Amino acid sequence: MTTHTSTHASTIADEIAEKTFQDVSLCYQCGKCSAGCPVRYYMDVAPNKIVRFIQLGFYEEALKSSTPWLCAGCQTCSTRCPQEFDLAKFMDAVRELALEKGVKVKEQDILKFHKAFLHQIENFGRAYEVGLVAEYKLKTMHLFDDVDSAPGMIMKGKLKLLPHVIKGRKAVKDIFIKTAEKKQTKK
Amino acid sequence: MENNLKAGYFPGCSQTGTAREYDLSLRSVAEKLGTELTDVDDWNCCGATSAHVTNHTLANALAMRNIVQAEKQGLTEMVAPCAACYNRLIVSQHETQIHPELKKEIEAILDSKIENPVQVMNIVELFTKIGADKVKQAVVKDLKELNAACYYGCLLLRPSDITHFDDAEQPTSMEELIKLTGAKPVEWNFKVECCGAAHSIARKDIVVDLSKKILDDAVAHGANVMVVACPMCHTNLDMRQKAIKKEYPEHKEIPVLYLTELIGLALGMDEKELGINLHTVKFELKKETA
Numbered sequence: 415m416t417t418h419t420s421t422h423a424s425t426i427a428d429e430i431a432e433k434t435f436q437d438v439s440l441c442y443q444c445g446k447c448s449a450g451c452p453v454r455y456y457m458d459v460a461p462n463k464i465v466r467f468i469q470l471g472f473y474e475e476a477l478k479s480s481t482p483w484l485c486a487g488c489q490t491c492s493t494r495c496p497q498e499f500d501l502a503k504f505m506d507a508v509r510e511l512a513l514e515k516g517v518k519v520k521e522q523d524i525l526k527f528h529k530a531f532l533h534q535i536e537n538f539g540r541a542y543e544v545g546l547v548a549e550y551k552l553k554t555m556h557l558f559d560d561v562d563s564a565p566g567m568i569m570k571g572k573l574k575l576l577p578h579v580i581k582g583r584k585a586v587k588d589i590f591i592k593t594a595e596k597k598q599t600k601k
Numbered sequence: 602m603e604n605n606l607k608a609g610y611f612p613g614c615s616q617t618g619t620a621r622e623y624d625l626s627l628r629s630v631a632e633k634l635g636t637e638l639t640d641v642d643d644w645n646c647c648g649a650t651s652a653h654v655t656n657h658t659l660a661n662a663l664a665m666r667n668i669v670q671a672e673k674q675g676l677t678e679m680v681a682p683c684a685a686c687y688n689r690l691i692v693s694q695h696e697t698q699i700h701p702e703l704k705k706e707i708e709a710i711l712d713s714k715i716e717n718p719v720q721v722m723n724i725v726e727l728f729t730k731i732g733a734d735k736v737k738q739a740v741v742k743d744l745k746e747l748n749a750a751c752y753y754g755c756l757l758l759r760p761s762d763i764t765h766f767d768d769a770e771q772p773t774s775m776e777e778l779i780k781l782t783g784a785k786p787v788e789w790n791f792k793v794e795c796c797g798a799a800h801s802i803a804r805k806d807i808v809v810d811l812s813k814k815i816l817d818d819a820v821a822h823g824a825n826v827m828v829v830a831c832p833m834c835h836t837n838l839d840m841r842q843k844a845i846k847k848e849y850p851e852h853k854e855i856p857v858l859y860l861t862e863l864i865g866l867a868l869g870m871d872e873k874e875l876g877i878n879l880h881t882v883k884f885e886l887k888k889e890t891a
Contacts, residue, residue: 433657435700452795456807484804487650488795489759493769500760509654527803528651535652535663539645541614550802559805563840570879572619581643582666585711589666592710593659 426473433507440499441465447491457481477512483521526553536590539580609679610638613686620832622876626861633868641671647689650799662710664693671719678720680727684831687723688756695763724830741869743783750819750827751775754834782867789822791815796837812837827857840881856884
């Protein structure tokens with residue numbers, strides 16, 4: 415990945431435009447998004463600056479930032495943007511591109527959570543909460559987080575010890591295969 | 602009862618597990634109001650946060666498989682009580698409607714045509730459809746002891762140009778609905794603030810901070826109960842009060858009800874029937890309330 419150059423300046427911005435159906439140059443940097451962002455405090459870079467990085471071709475800075483991963487997808491920014499730029503959707507595309515380009519994601523726990531969640535859907539067709547938590551704990555080694563909640567949840571019938579497997583499991587698995595293949599052919 | 606509503610039902614994964622009381626209370630209340638709910642055949646997970654933050658094609662395909670399933674069943678409208686499922690379903694519907702190239706791509710993945718005739722409703726819209734008069738007529742218990750902070754969160758409202766539901770900054774539809782039960786809605790500031798959503802496990806610290814701010818604002822404005830319409834919000838605001846209490850020992854607990862549970866109480870069902878006993882923060886109506 416090249417940074418600080420204008421020669422590659424269109425590629426990632428173009429890929430974002432292709433994924434989100436919107437032009438990143440719409441943003442005129444008023445900063446309203448960052449002012450109202452409920453998770454700004456935890457991010458390493460303000461959300462509007464991620465947009466600025468992409469506009470100026472500082473791709474690496476944008477893709478390696480913790481900001482897209484901490485974005486909770488609440489869409490407060492998208493709702494308030496005077497340019498009607500959907501920043502939440504833009505953040506989706508930045509995360510997706512960070513994964514496609516093999517950038518080391520700062521928020522590893524969040525990424526591992528999403529991967530564990532998707533594995534359940536891929537295998538069973540639905541989110542299987544016990545499987546999700548078990549896989550997440552093993553991948554992150556946070557073995558003892560929330561263990562005090564689990565027995566109560568099982569007693570209340572909120573955590574099922576066995577997954578529900580849908581009939582269309584194969585159809586769902588196919589969705590995963592086909593969408594992964596699309597990424598392979600694009601590379 | 603005449604003019605009974607028939608609607609499709611997309612339960613979503615939480616409704617079969619951590620939010621099973623939301624499912625339980627919705628089914629009981631619907632039955633009481635003469636609404637016939639038909640589950641979408643063999644539905645799959647909508648993809649939730651994890652799909653749309655990592656792969657937009659996957660997210661749209663997972664959501665649209667459900668729309669296609671409902672379509673094949675001949676459903677013309679369906680309720681998705683989980684705000685997150687509701688959001689994923691309507692956003693993917695919208696995207697495939699306005700971007701023909703995306704629609705073609707998703708049709709190829711699903712190996713099925715997308716006609717998009719199914720109207721997806723959130724839980725508040727379901728009650729609007731059932732009708733305020735009908736709900737009011739069915740109320741047998743006055744919930745006047747409840748000062749309720751209606752919490753909308755994010756995904757019920759936003760993006761407003763797709764949901765076309767209420768005012769994105771100052772919504773009032775839940776308040777209007779709960780007034781039918783005698784409960785008094787409180788005016789407060791955090792009804793559309795984010796609780797931290799899917800960060801509940803991987804960044805519990807963030808969820809504890811954000812949820813505490815929301816709960817505190819509700820209490821500061823005189824609420825003795827919160828009302829929500831999303832399993833993720835409920836997990837963060839109810840279940841996470843244990844972690845909040847650990848971090849902030851002075852935290853003042855407040856019970857959190859699903860909208861369907863509150864309405865169920867007004868229709869004369871008890872806490873256990875509605876699954877309210879499954880919550881982390883205990884809630885019971887005063888026994889003397891008639």
